[in-house]
Structures are given as C-alpha cells and as structure tokens.
Amino acid sequence: MNTAASTRCASKTSLRWERARESARRCIREGAATVFAEEGFERATMRRIATVCGVTKVTLYAHYRDKERLYRSVMDGHLASMPSGALDMHGVADLGDALMRITDGIGRLAADGSCQAFCRALSHSGPASDGYREHWNAMLAPYFRLAEDAFTKASSRPTHAADSEKYLRLLLTEHGLPQGDRPVSGPDATVALFLRAYAAPLPGAREF
Structure with a gap:
C-alpha cells in the first residue's frame, strides 16, 4: 500500500473512531x-450512571x-438546547396582552425537554449547582424585566414591581420551575395583580 493510500485509510479509521x-x-x-434529573448531583454516583448507560465504570471514566466534568457537560448541553428568553412585545395593546405574551413565553420554556431536565437536576442538587442557578436566574431576568415594564406602563402605582414579581412567581410555580433568587413580595400583591390586569374597576370601588 502506497503512502497516499495509507494516509486515506488512517484518516477513515480515525473518523470512524471519532464518530x-x-x-x-x-x-x-x-x-x-436522567440520573442527575432524578437524584441531583450529590446523590448521583458514577456506578449508577454507568448502569443506566449500559457501560462499565471503566468505560465511563x-x-x-469525574462526576463534576460529566455534570457540567450535561447541564451545559441543556442550556445550549433551551429556547431563547427573547419575547416579541411589539404592538402590545394593554397589560393583559403583555401578560399573555409573557405567559406564553414561560409556557414554551416549561414545555422544553432540556429545560425540564435542567430544572429537575437543579432542584435536586445542592451547592454544586450554584453556578447553574446563576444561569437560570439570568434566563429568568428578561421575563421579570418585561413584566415589571408592563406593569409600570399600565399604572403609576408604586406596587407595580411587587405585582410583576408575584405574577412571574405564580407562573413559574404553576409550571414547576425554579423561581430564581429575586426578593419575594407579600401575598397582598396577588389580588391586586389580577384585578388590575383583567378586571374593570367598579364605580366608587376603593383601589387596592
């Protein structure tokens, strides 16, 4: 076999090996x-992962x-596959319309398989996931800003920030998603939130 043929054969062999x-x-x-989503980082073991994968621990290693590198690879893959947090707010008619668009955006995020697996692993993991909690907070930040902006434009009342935060937390809770690290407002914002978003004020009614 000549040199060129040997080189082609070696290249094909290398390509097959890489694949x-x-x-x-x-x-x-x-x-x-699957294991990280069910057990979290701390409880998951390489032995358990090898069993689920159908390989030996030697092959896994x-x-x-180590487990840390594997966890990062899995979580980074989830992040790369998640839908963008960008929302089209062009032509928003009113507060109800704005909230509906934000609701749809959170719904799409919650329905995404990568997001579901990422959040389950995050919820079941401890301090080892702190860096990924920051990623999740960053992903939620645009939704909080959009909600706050929508409430601010709808009313000059100073409670808009608490109302917008409450609205997002209700959405995230409904979908079983982690709520991030923003300060939690009091429960009194909930009633005012929905009255302001969807109900017309009654004549002579006292504003909440």
Whole structure:
C-alpha cells in the first residue's frame, strides 16, 4: 500500500473512531441526564450512571474523568438546547396582552425537554449547582424585566414591581420551575395583580 493510500485509510479509521467515541459520549450524557434529573448531583454516583448507560465504570471514566466534568457537560448541553428568553412585545395593546405574551413565553420554556431536565437536576442538587442557578436566574431576568415594564406602563402605582414579581412567581410555580433568587413580595400583591390586569374597576370601588 502506497503512502497516499495509507494516509486515506488512517484518516477513515480515525473518523470512524471519532464518530464512535462521540456516539458513546452522547449516550453517556443522555443516561447521566436522567440520573442527575432524578437524584441531583450529590446523590448521583458514577456506578449508577454507568448502569443506566449500559457501560462499565471503566468505560465511563475513559470518557469523563469525574462526576463534576460529566455534570457540567450535561447541564451545559441543556442550556445550549433551551429556547431563547427573547419575547416579541411589539404592538402590545394593554397589560393583559403583555401578560399573555409573557405567559406564553414561560409556557414554551416549561414545555422544553432540556429545560425540564435542567430544572429537575437543579432542584435536586445542592451547592454544586450554584453556578447553574446563576444561569437560570439570568434566563429568568428578561421575563421579570418585561413584566415589571408592563406593569409600570399600565399604572403609576408604586406596587407595580411587587405585582410583576408575584405574577412571574405564580407562573413559574404553576409550571414547576425554579423561581430564581429575586426578593419575594407579600401575598397582598396577588389580588391586586389580577384585578388590575383583567378586571374593570367598579364605580366608587376603593383601589387596592
């Protein structure tokens, strides 16, 4: 076999090996994602992950040196696959319309499989997930800003910030999503929130 043919053969062999390696790593990440979502980072073990993936621990460690690296690979993959937090607020008619668009955006986020797995793993993990909690807070930040802006434009009342925060927390709770680290407002904002968003004021009624 001449040099050129040898080079082509070696290149094809290398390509097949890389494809097989990436396929194995993808299967490992998928199995690990299931374990991390069910048990969190601290409780998950490499033995359990290897069992779910159908590989030996030796094979698992050959691809991922430790649990921390595997966890980061899984969580980074979830983040990369999630839908964007950007919302089209062009032509918003009123507060109800704005809240509906924000609701739809949160709904799409909650329905995404990567988001679901990411949030389950986050909820079941402890301090090891602090960096990813910051990622989640950053992902929620545009929704909080949009809600606050919508309430601010709808009314000059000083309670708009608490109302917008409460609205987002109600949405996140409904979908079972982590609520981020923003300060929690009091429960008195809830009634005012829905009255202001959807109900016409009664004649002579006292404003909340």
